[in-house]
Amino acid sequence: MASVYKSLSKTDGHKEEDSTNGVKKNKQRVLILSSRGITYRHRHLLNDIASLLPHSRKDAKLDTKSKLYQLNELAELYNCNNVLFFEARKGKDLYLWMSKAPNGPTVKMHMQNLHTMEELHFTGNCLKGSRPILSFDASFDSAPHLRVLKELFLHIFGVPKGARKAKPFIDHVMGFTLADGKIWIRNYQISETEASAVSTSETPGDEKPTVKAREKGKETEISLVEIGPRFVLTPIVIQEGSFGGPIIYENKEFVSPNQIRSEIRQKKAGRYNARAEQSVERLAKKGELGLRTSGGRTKPRDALDTAELFA
Amino acid sequence: MVTKSKLKMALAAEKQIDFKKLKLKKAQKAARKQKAKKAGEGKEEKKVEGEWEDVDGGSDSEDENAEVDEDEEESEAEGPKKIDIEGIDESDSDSSAGENDQEQDDEDDEDEEDIPMSDLEDLDDEEKEDIIPHQRLTINNTVALTAALKRIALPISKLPFSDHQSITTSEKVSIPDVSDDLNRELAFYSQSLSAVKEARKLLKAEGVPFTRPTDYFAEMVKADEHMAKIKAKLISEAASKKASAEARKQRDLKKFGKQVQVAKLQERAKETKQTMEKIKVLKRKRQGADTDATNEADLFDVAVDDEINSAKPSRKDRMGPNKRQKKDAKYGYGGKKRFAKSGDAMSSGDLRGFSAKKMKAGAKQRPGKSRRAGAKR
Numbered sequence: 123m124a125s126v127y128k129s130l131s132k133t134d135g136h137k138e139e140d141s142t143n144g145v146k147k148n149k150q151r152v153l154i155l156s157s158r159g160i161t162y163r164h165r166h167l168l169n170d171i172a173s174l175l176p177h178s179r180k181d182a183k184l185d186t187k188s189k190l191y192q193l194n195e196l197a198e199l200y201n202c203n204n205v206l207f208f209e210a211r212k213g214k215d216l217y218l219w220m221s222k223a224p225n226g227p228t229v230k231m232h233m234q235n236l237h238t239m240e241e242l243h244f245t246g247n248c249l250k251g252s253r254p255i256l257s258f259d260a261s262f263d264s265a266p267h268l269r270v271l272k273e274l275f276l277h278i279f280g281v282p283k284g285a286r287k288a289k290p291f292i293d294h295v296m297g298f299t300l301a302d303g304k305i306w307i308r309n310y311q312i313s314e315t316e317a318s319a320v321s322t323s324e325t326p327g328d329e330k331p332t333v334k335a336r337e338k339g340k341e342t343e344i345s346l347v348e349i350g351p352r353f354v355l356t357p358i359v360i361q362e363g364s365f366g367g368p369i370i371y372e373n374k375e376f377v378s379p380n381q382i383r384s385e386i387r388q389k390k391a392g393r394y395n396a397r398a399e400q401s402v403e404r405l406a407k408k409g410e411l412g413l414r415t416s417g418g419r420t421k422p423r424d425a426l427d428t429a430e431l432f433a
Numbered sequence: 434m435v436t437k438s439k440l441k442m443a444l445a446a447e448k449q450i451d452f453k454k455l456k457l458k459k460a461q462k463a464a465r466k467q468k469a470k471k472a473g474e475g476k477e478e479k480k481v482e483g484e485w486e487d488v489d490g491g492s493d494s495e496d497e498n499a500e501v502d503e504d505e506e507e508s509e510a511e512g513p514k515k516i517d518i519e520g521i522d523e524s525d526s527d528s529s530a531g532e533n534d535q536e537q538d539d540e541d542d543e544d545e546e547d548i549p550m551s552d553l554e555d556l557d558d559e560e561k562e563d564i565i566p567h568q569r570l571t572i573n574n575t576v577a578l579t580a581a582l583k584r585i586a587l588p589i590s591k592l593p594f595s596d597h598q599s600i601t602t603s604e605k606v607s608i609p610d611v612s613d614d615l616n617r618e619l620a621f622y623s624q625s626l627s628a629v630k631e632a633r634k635l636l637k638a639e640g641v642p643f644t645r646p647t648d649y650f651a652e653m654v655k656a657d658e659h660m661a662k663i664k665a666k667l668i669s670e671a672a673s674k675k676a677s678a679e680a681r682k683q684r685d686l687k688k689f690g691k692q693v694q695v696a697k698l699q700e701r702a703k704e705t706k707q708t709m710e711k712i713k714v715l716k717r718k719r720q721g722a723d724t725d726a727t728n729e730a731d732l733f734d735v736a737v738d739d740e741i742n743s744a745k746p747s748r749k750d751r752m753g754p755n756k757r758q759k760k761d762a763k764y765g766y767g768g769k770k771r772f773a774k775s776g777d778a779m780s781s782g783d784l785r786g787f788s789a790k791k792m793k794a795g796a797k798q799r800p801g802k803s804r805r806a807g808a809k810r
Contacts, residue, residue, distance in 0.1 A: 147596075148587055148592060148596045148597055170654075173654050174654060222585050225584075227578075227581040227585070239654070239655060239659075243663050243666050243667075244663070245663060245667070247653050247654060247655045247660060248653065248654050249645065249651050249652070249653060249654070250651070250653055250654050251652075252645075253598060254598065255598045255599075255600065255628055255629055255632040256597075256598060256599040256600070256628075257599075257600050257601075257602070257624055257625045257627075257628030257629075258599060258600065258601040258602070259601070259602055259605060259606045259624065260601055260602045260603060260604055260605045260606070261605045261606070262601065264605075266573075266578035266579050266582065267573065267578050269578075269579075269582050270578055270581055270582050272601075273582055273585055273586055273587070274585075276587065276597060276599050277585070277587070280597055280598060280599060282596075283595060283596050289651055291642055291643065291644065291645040291646075292598070292641075292642075292643050293645055295628060295629050295632075296625075297621050297624055297625040297628070299606050299608075299620070299621050299624060300606075301606070301608040301611050301617070301620075302608070302611040304611075306617075306621060308618075308621045308622075308625065310622070312629050342644070344626065344629055344630060344633070345626075346625055346626055346629070349654065349655070360578065360581075362577055362581060368574075370573075370574040370577035370581065371573050371574065371578060372573075
């Protein structure tokens, strides 16, 4: 009820505010929290992400894993319209939920290959709370579920213009690339160097930027230095509501880590069974051929058998 | 828009999936009892049941279709509960075709009407478990996805660039092999780099400050101590690299140095050998000349000195006439002294002291004993 009022009043406010240009303003706030049972690496990653997003609100660990709809109330409490929820399972698997708080959609993703800033030792650095440039792969526009994902990334990882703690300069870029059905996320610092210094040492192949630099006189060369963190997301499910509602997309290609582990275990456990079965089969086969003294088929007596000949 | 009660209902639906499955299983069991003869197909059914939950590749879809066809014959007798499974399976096999989804959406709506929303809100958990929500799982509900997207999408085309700062590449980033780390990271890098170049152009056009001035200091994402750690690591890495290179160089040098030393020793040995040879030659030359040395040069062994001097100036120059040398020449020096007096091929071949007459005569014969005794007297 309060949320309805809030959303209504918000839109009203927007109308007054945006009467000049007549478009919705990009206003985002992200609630970042995790479930219980995350490892230190998960926690560090969460902190890294929180430090990159000045429009985020970090909250204490959520007690429950089944009643995720509680997150909606929490988001409402903190005035957030996005939720980034880290769900740890079995102390090793990390699932990332991204949701638009009051009424969806929600995306559940499996996070793999995660490396925190601390362990990566990259030399890049950026202002805390500077607004990133978001670089998306064109394949995000190829399917509707990917478009939804892109929109969510845009809302959650893009720092809105008027964010409270945002810094005025732009010094890092976040790359979202789709490869192998997974989303790869990288974070780079934009380092600018004087064009004149670079142009002398440059190969003739890179003529274009130097020419441009000369024309403008003050344009600098851009290179990127990675900051971290790194992680890979596999989308699993998209729900229509926020932490609820019908599932509107399901990734059939996703294999849960539990299944992978169990299959490995099964494979290992199956070794003995396979061997035992093989030996039984071999015995049966031998019996069938009449090569066993007891059991199986007995050979028909041959006319040339010694017992037959010298009877 | 989805209302709140609807949401809750949907959530309940999410939770109740297992119960639904159980019910379906029961229904199937009943059906199986009716048709006890088809034991094999019962297994297949089970498989179908599980299929929408476990993860299959796209290649399985044809098999599923076949199974579904078989199931359909059975299900006619079973009543309405069976239909759910079919619906699920169909959704499995069809792709994201829009028309089908539309149909399913419509069906969804009907089902939702079946359940009074108010009931759901007031139920406690235990009662909720008993509800069988009529909910359909679709793999890729395009219509719903686009609707959801439309609901949340920012009007990017209308917003100024500085409001969203997102750039999509003009063509897809292709990564042929994701396990090839270098090329993959390069692709990511180049994607971001091109985005940054474009973004800078757009931002400059909008007059948004881009570059951080050098005198602007603020808190960074990585704290100073973190950067110090990174720096220390870099330094230690470089140091270890340098140390290892140095060690390798030293090792090579050691190997080479040994060779040099050996060469030097060999050279020295050769030199001494040469000198000795020369001296020996000279000695042999003047074996007889020693005694009647009237020539001063001969007397003082100038030739030896000259010979040696040609190679290397030595102590002997300064010493002048050398007593030792003379003694050596006189009594001999060096070489083995054993068997010096024993005969050899040369001496036995030497016939200077031989005369046939001496041999024949045998000189005087030794007189007999009496004669010798008579001679004594």
